[in-house]
Amino acid sequence: MYKVLLADDEQIERMALARRLLNRFGDSLRILQAVDGKEAVKLCFKERCQIVIMDISMPEMNGVEAAEQIRRLDENCEIIFLTAYDEFSYAKRAIAIHALDYLLKPCEEEELTAVMEEAMRRIEKREQLAEKQYNMEESGNFTGHRAEKSHDEVNGGKEEGDETNMTQTAEKIRRYIRKNYMKEISMQDAARMMNYSDAYFCKLFKQCFDQNFTAYLTQFRVNEARRLLQDKNISVREVSMMVGYYDANYFAKVFKRIEGMNPSEYRDSL
Structure with missing residues (x-):
């Protein structure tokens, strides 16, 4: 069972998203809910959530600030942002968080399902690798597996302003x-x-x-x-x-x- 945290200050949107996830994935998910970023951080650490779907714009502590705290203590948590088009400039701080994806409100069913499946696949793969590494260490064959390569994303700093460039x-x-x-x-x-x-x-x-x-x-x-x-x-x-x-x-x-x-x-x- 995957622990999924939904963080959104809009109760109706939060409950609707929870219902959509449960209808699609059923008993494979345990869903927790937070009303703002501060509560999201607290719940994520307390419940050891594996997937966090979080609105960027929230009171008390916004989604980016909450994700930064979550990422500092859990590098493997799959973070998915909910955002609107006019919030992308605000989301630049999210670059270093390495979010799995950004779902634009209102998100389509296909997009939500695909990104959730990818998050679950990544979690399963990490667990399999961890088990393999443990078995190798136990057998004395461990020689080292693989450090995460860090990188700096660079903002292009330009809009694709015309149809030709977009094409x-x-x-x-x-x-x-x-x-x-x-x-x-x-x-x-x-x-x-x-x-x-x-x-x-x-x-x-x-x-x-x-x-x-x-x-x-x-x-x-x-x-x-x-x-x-x-x-x-x-x-x-x-x-x-x-x-x-x-x-x-x-x-x-x-x-x-x-x-x-x-x-x-x-x-x-x-």
């Missing part, structure tokens, strides 16, 4: 995804490639594609999987790896959510 930007992003979708890539990786801050890139991506990065990448991978599944000489597990999912069960779950059937059923339907 060129969108095509550059498409090329990056086409070239790297089979790898472990994130919104932060794409933002660094564009030399933009996370927050600015998120805004730009939404303008270009009318959805967030995680949802777009998920759909792109599923589209590629559909193409590969037509070749019956490639196993479903191999297809999973070829489109960037190293856990075949997780791939099947995502594929079924989008296509309404699992990969094997889809192949049979052809």
